[in-house]
Amino acid sequence: MLARRSGLLTPVRxxxxxLFERKIKPPEVARHLRVSPKSAYRSHLLWPGAGGKALASRGPSGSRCRLSPRCVEKxxxxxxxxxxxxxxxxxxxxTAARAATPIGRKFHLSYSVSDATRPMHRLDFNPQVPARQVAKRDERAVAA
Incomplete structure (x- = not known):
């Protein structure tokens, strides 16, 4: 998701x-491009040194996936x-806890429950089922 998002932001940047080259101030740039003033000021600070190159996307943030693309396919x-x-x-x-088990068995990597959700989301799986059910729940309401 982040890669897609940053790819969409590059033309705006x-x-x-x-606009900065035309001496337009950050608040007006923010209004014109419909971004937050904070983003416009941050871009304005990066811009003078390298121009547009400084505003280009550097790709998704965070650590890289520990699974290779081939392993993700598997x-x-x-x-x-x-x-x-x-x-x-x-x-x-x-569930995320269940998905961590085959990752560990097949690829010999130890993934926490929260770490296991990342490759699952990348593969369009949505692990949002709770591990435990509520002790007191209304079975009629659940059935309805």
């Missing part, structure tokens, strides 16, 4: 550089097989 195939193929037969839902 280049427009900002053009993980996708594993997840497509469903949780039952890995021993979870009570329901057919991938």
């Amino acid at each position: 280049m427009q900002a550089a053009e 993980l996708a195939a594993d997840l497509d097989g469903g949780p039952a193929a890995h021993g979870w037969v009570e329901d057919h839902v991938w």
